[in-house]
Amino acid sequence: MEVYALVGPSGTGKSHRAVMLANRLGAEVIVDDGLIIKGNQIVAGVSAKKQPTRIGAIKAALFMDVDQMNIAREAITRLQPEKILLLGTSRGMVEKISQRLELPAITEFIMIDQIASPKEIRKARIMRKQHSKHVIPAPTIEVKKSLPEIIIDPLQVFLKRKGLRDRRNWLEQSVVRPTFTLYGKFTISQSTLGVIAAFAAKAVPGVVGVQRAHIVRNEQGIIIELDIVFSSKINISNISRDVQVYVKEQVEKMTGLAVKHINITVAGLKVEEIV
Structure with missing residues (x-):
């Protein structure tokens, strides 16, 4: 199994670009904010976006809950992906996730500024800072199962399949505003x-x-x-x-x-x- 990591500060558009990057790498599974996602399906995990506090969200993203960690490990074992993409705000975070899920050493670290322009990153930051909007790389019908109480908007991503001339399709993602954003910014001194x-x-x-x-x-x-x-x-x-x-x-x-x-x-x- 090859493990790739997409790294960048919070709010720079990692989740939005995860599907496109996974498609380019040929990664069948994405691990993002506590969720194990394969194609159009959330196969395991509890979304960090569901947590009432930022600390809870961080713990969920790192699979700190033993039961959820074990469920995620079993899901990955069952899926047996050849390639997997982890998302995190730092190298330390994705390394921690990899350790918690008992994955092999990370093959490559990809920084957000390698796949997004400064203008695109600025736009993503504005959407996060001013509107508290977060992206989950899964369809709204899947996300609503986990987050029924949160308003969810669809977001479509255009993909061109590798090796198939003129074969294109749209893959749906979801835009949400997590519960913890209602309480403002939270930091630990x-x-x-x-x-x-x-x-x-x-x-x-x-x-x-x-x-x-x-x-x-x-x-x-x-x-x-x-x-x-x-x-x-x-x-x-x-x-x-x-x-x-x-x-x-x-x-x-x-x-x-x-x-x-x-x-x-x-x-x-x-x-x-x-x-």
């Missing part, structure tokens, strides 16, 4: 991420306290830097690894953001008194 990371770290046995939690954000995800006071009775190397694993797990679970690195500095050791 650096300080909030730091509090979440510090709280998770302090839950690990052997951690006495966290003196500093610093967050660095980029397009690939976040880097967490922690200055920790440990108990003198534990093995620092082992406990540091436990902290990294648990903090990554909790931050990703609570925020849907991809944690790329966790750097730990030993800020001190506390010697417990012997009674």
